Amino acid sequence: MKQLRVLLLVFLSTTLLIDCKKKADLPNTAQINPAFGEYISTYTAGVVSSSSPIRIILTKEAIDSTSIGQETSVKLFEFSPSLKGKTTWLDRRTLEFKPETRMTSGQVYSVAFKLSKLFEVPKELASFEYSFQIMPQHFELTIDNVKPYVKTELKRQKIEGTLLTADYAENEAVEKIVSALQEGKNLKINWQHGGEGKQHAFVIEDVARKEEASSVLLSANGNAIGVDRTEEEKVEVPSLSDFKLTTTKVIQNPNQYVVLQFSDPIKEKQQLLGLITIGEDRNLTLDFDIHDNEIWVYPPIRQAGTKTIYLEAGIRNINDYKMKQAATTEVLFEQLKPEVRFLGKGSILPSTEGLVLPFEAVNLKAVDVSINKIYESNILQFLQNNRINGSSELHRVGKNVLKKTIQLDNTGITDLGKWNRFTLDLAKLLNTEPGAIYQISLKFKKKYSAYLCEGETETEVDIDDSEETEYSGYREYYYENDYDYYDGDYDWNERDNPCNTSYYSSSRKVQKNVLASDLGLIAKRGDDGTTSVFVTDLKTTAPLSGIAVEVYDFQQQLLSTLTTDSEGKAIYNSKASPFALIAKNGAQRGYMRV
Numbered sequence: 001m002k003q004l005r006v007l008l009l010v011f012l013s014t015t016l017l018i019d020c021k022k023k024a025d026l027p028n029t030a031q032i033n034p035a036f037g038e039y040i041s042t043y044t045a046g047v048v049s050s051s052s053p054i055r056i057i058l059t060k061e062a063i064d065s066t067s068i069g070q071e072t073s074v075k076l077f078e079f080s081p082s083l084k085g086k087t088t089w090l091d092r093r094t095l096e097f098k099p100e101t102r103m104t105s106g107q108v109y110s111v112a113f114k115l116s117k118l119f120e121v122p123k124e125l126a127s128f129e130y131s132f133q134i135m136p137q138h139f140e141l142t143i144d145n146v147k148p149y150v151k152t153e154l155k156r157q158k159i160e161g162t163l164l165t166a167d168y169a170e171n172e173a174v175e176k177i178v179s180a181l182q183e184g185k186n187l188k189i190n191w192q193h194g195g196e197g198k199q200h201a202f203v204i205e206d207v208a209r210k211e212e213a214s215s216v217l218l219s220a221n222g223n224a225i226g227v228d229r230t231e232e233e234k235v236e237v238p239s240l241s242d243f244k245l246t247t248t249k250v251i252q253n254p255n256q257y258v259v260l261q262f263s264d265p266i267k268e269k270q271q272l273l274g275l276i277t278i279g280e281d282r283n284l285t286l287d288f289d290i291h292d293n294e295i296w297v298y299p300p301i302r303q304a305g306t307k308t309i310y311l312e313a314g315i316r317n318i319n320d321y322k323m324k325q326a327a328t329t330e331v332l333f334e335q336l337k338p339e340v341r342f343l344g345k346g347s348i349l350p351s352t353e354g355l356v357l358p359f360e361a362v363n364l365k366a367v368d369v370s371i372n373k374i375y376e377s378n379i380l381q382f383l384q385n386n387r388i389n390g391s392s393e394l395h396r397v398g399k400n401v402l403k404k405t406i407q408l409d410n411t412g413i414t415d416l417g418k419w420n421r422f423t424l425d426l427a428k429l430l431n432t433e434p435g436a437i438y439q440i441s442l443k444f445k446k447k448y449s450a451y452l453c454e455g456e457t458e459t460e461v462d463i464d465d466s467e468e469t470e471y472s473g474y475r476e477y478y479y480e481n482d483y484d485y486y487d488g489d490y491d492w493n494e495r496d497n498p499c500n501t502s503y504y505s506s507s508r509k510v511q512k513n514v515l516a517s518d519l520g521l522i523a524k525r526g527d528d529g530t531t532s533v534f535v536t537d538l539k540t541t542a543p544l545s546g547i548a549v550e551v552y553d554f555q556q557q558l559l560s561t562l563t564t565d566s567e568g569k570a571i572y573n574s575k576a577s578p579f580a581l582i583a584k585n586g587a588q589r590g591y592m593r594v
Contacts, residue, residue, distance in 0.1 A: 036128055039115055041093075045132050050102040050167050054111070054132070061092035062118045068092065078112040091396065105167060105226050106136040137227050138166040139177065141220050143235055146207070146246070147293045151265040151318045159204040159216060159235055168197035169225045176224035180204045182216045182237075213239045238263040243317045248309070248329045252336055254419070258297040258309065260329075264317035265293045275312040278303065282310075302418055303333035336417060337498045338363040338449045340442045342512045343421070347388045347437075348538065348590075349516050357424045357440060357514060363417055363498075365409040366448040369424065369440065374398035374513075376435035376589065380556040383580050383593045389513045391439060398439070402430050409450070416450040432516065434587035443509040446501050453499035519547070519583045519590030531572040535564050535583050535590065543568025547585050554579040 042057040054077070072087045077097050085099040103109065108131055116126035144160045163178060171193045180187040188205045207216055213236070220231040238244065247261040260276070272288045278299055287298040297309070311327045340361045349356070361367060374382050378397035385392040406424070413420045424440065426432055494500035520536040535547045549562040549570050559578060562570035572578060583590035 032128075032130060033124065035122070035125055036115075039119060039121065039125070040113075040128060043113075043128075043130065045130055047133050047135050050105060050134050051099075052103075054097040054099075055090075056095050056113055056128075058093045058095075058118070063089055063092050065092065074114075074117050076114050076117055078114070080110040080112075081107065083109070102168065103134045105134055108133045135167040137169065137222075137225050139169075139220070139222055139225065139227060139229075140164045141178065141218065141231060141233065143218075143233065145261065145293070146235060146237065146263075148209075148265065151292065154240055154264060154319075155209050157207040157209050157237065159207055161202050161204070161218075163200040163202060163220075165198050165200070165225065169200075170197070171200075173224040174200045177220050177222060178202060179219050179221075180216055181219070182207060183214060187216065207237060209237050209240055211240055213237065213242065243321055243323050244325075245311060245323075245327050245329060248331055250331050250333060252334065254341075256299065256302050256333070258299075258331055260295045260297060260309070260311070262293045262295070262315075262317070264319075264321075266290045266295055267316040267318055267320060270316050272315070275314050277310045279307045302336075304335065306330055306332050335451055335498075336362045336419075337496075337503070338444060338451050339508070340364060340367055340444060340510055342440075342442075342510055347513045347515060348520070349514055357426065357512070358421060359424065359442060359510075360419045360421050361408055362419045363450045364444050364448050365416065365450050366405055366407045367442045367444050369402070369404050369406055369429070369442060370400060371402040371426070371430065372398050372439040372441070373401045373433075374437040374439065376433070379435075379437065379582070379589075379591055380552055380580055382437070383591065384554065384556075387593055388437070388515070388591060391511060391513070394439065398437075404429065426514075434516070435589040437513050437515050437591075439511055439513045441509055441511040443506065444504065446504045449498060449504075451498040456499070515589070515591070517588050517590050519544070519585060519588055521581055521583055521590045521592040523578075523581060523592060523594050525577065525594070529573065529575045531574075531578055531594070533562065533564070533570045533572065533581060535568045535570075544585070547583050550582045550584070551578045552580045552582070 037059075039059055040056060041059045042055075044052070044054045044056070048054075067089050068091055070089060072089065072095070076087055076095065081104075083097075083099050083103065084101075085097055087095060087097045090096050110131050111129065113128040114126070115121055115128050140163070142162050142164075144162060146157060146159050148154050148157050150156075159180070163174060165174065171191070174193065175189070175191050178189060180189060187207065190203045190205060192201045193199075194201075204216065204218075208214070215237055216235045218233045218235060220233075222229045236246070238246070243264045244262065245260060246263050247259075249259050249261075251257050251259060258278075268290050272295065273286070274282075276286065276288070276295065276297055278284055278286065278297070285300050287300075289296040289298075295315075307330070309329050309331060311323070311329075313323050313326045315323045317323075338361075340359060343358045343360060372394060374394065374397050382390075382394075382397040406422075408420075408422060409416060411422065426438060426440075432438070491500065491502045494502040495505070497503055518538050520538045520541075522534040522536070524532045524534075526532065531551075533549050535544045535549065536542065537544055543564070543566070545564050545566045545568060547564045547568070547570075549564065551559045551562065551572050553559055553576065559574065559576070560572055562572060564570045578594050581590075581592045581594060583592075
């Protein structure tokens with residue numbers, strides 16, 4: 001019998017202090033009749049965003065292709081409390097219910113999916129019932145900096161900060177949360193909203209800095225977004241004559257450095273060697289960058305443990321005044337947490353380099369590699385939902401062709417605790433095809449970690465050298481690539497602790513799309529309706545002549561075939577804007593969504 005899989009759509013803000021121990025009484029998935037696994041592969045459950053669609057993926061096809069993208073003619077979902085919305089077939093096996101409006105924060109919804117309206121099933125399987133909960137709304141307020149508008153004019157300051165919400169919040173409601181008061185005067189707050197309605201940057205304007213020190217009282221009240229919580233924070237505004245260190249923080253990635261934040265902007269041209277030192281070794285050669293009222297301090301080698309930073313009184317502000325008193329501050333240099341990252345931003349690799357992909361890892365003994373192939377014949381369909389580096393709905397246009405564990409601690413690297421460079425040679429892992437796009441994913445498990453945890457002894461990683469190729473599991477692919485997923489023992493409070501398994505969730509995964517090609521494409525649309533296309537050699541940047549360029553519309557219909565001239569240029573004349581271009585030179589391909 002097939003195992004029923006729960007699709008956990010967990011939308012968790014990584015910085016919000018949510019008490020995850022207060023969980024709603026959701027049904028235990030173990031209580032669901034396992035016989036449903038013969039018909040239902042995956043379903044939306046757990047904690048989801050207020051705007052999340054509700055999906056069910058069946059184990060077998062229920063409709064023909066003509067119904068894909070169409071609203072269902074029968075009512076398949078029932079919700080309690082009731083929800084209005086539309087149910088659409090995403091493909092022959094996948095149903096999606098989209099609510100008309102955002103669902104209620106914190107609400108638990110019961111679902112009855114009418115399976116008997118799609119298949120002939122035993123009576124006890126007629127209705128598939130389960131529940132999900134909407135993410136309870138929360139917020140967190142942080143102060144990022146206090147600095148003047150003009151570096152040399154210290155009397156007029158601004159306070160920069162960020163308000164994060166656990167789930168989407170209306171801009172108007174967010175702006176009602178925070179108020180600022182200085183000496184009985186309400187201060188104006190300007191906002192910039194982003195991050196899918198969960199990240200909200202603010203600036204408190206016209207903060208007065210005077211001869212006497214003062215403070216700004218920030219008050220936050222969550223009633224406007226349905227959160228029964230208030231918070232107050234005092235932000236110190238030093239006197240005009242008080243030039244001093246105010247805040248210190250350590251940045252670990254990608255390079256380790258210390259941010260020293262001061263009450264005044266810093267004079268850019270001054271000798272800081274000897275004025276700022278770290279630890280007992282006062283002769284340690286440091287590098288410095290000055291950014292407004294911040295000094296970024298770069299140690300020559302990565303530091304670990306608690307260190308004291310010494311600041312001498314000779315540091316000068318923008319007006320050339322010296323800091324009156326020496327100061328010290330303690331900072332904690334922690335181990336780098338296990339992580340992996342790709343190098344470079346592009347998706348196209350020149351063919352002379354082959355499909356060799358560099359990546360870097362820190363505190364990892366191994367990584368799991370997963371490769372998905374987007375077939376050349378499906379590229380136009382892929383571009384309907386993506387740019388070249390996109391990853392939306394890949395289950396429609398490709399499939400997984402390899403899963404393999406790559407060992408990193410047997411490559412001669414002596415210090416896994418720092419960022420080290422490695423390479424993946426795709427040609428050695430699978431038979432690559434010209435014209436196909438490959439999505440490479442790297443992720444890791446706790447047993448691969450080289451991070452030192454208290455009470456644990458270092459052990460060797462037992463690597464399974466076997467690999468899975470040409471993996472055709474539609475449902476597994478969909479599950480892994482469309483959503484973040486979390487193990488059953490996931491603890492949100494331990495999500496940033498490398499010594500806990502909750503750190504090693506799918507959110508740590510990195511992925512990159514690659515195409516081996518020497519063809520570079522540029523397109524410019526003119527006001528007169530002409531589209532100029534330029535094809536160059538990515539290795540030499542020289543224009544390429546005689547290259548065939550196919551022009552397609554959004555419906556994947558060929559509009560025209562062009563040929564580049566001696567300058568690598570081709571002109572497409574039409575009032576209709578082209579959707580995509582495909583350049584062809586032998587087996588090589590170049591793709592561009594216009």
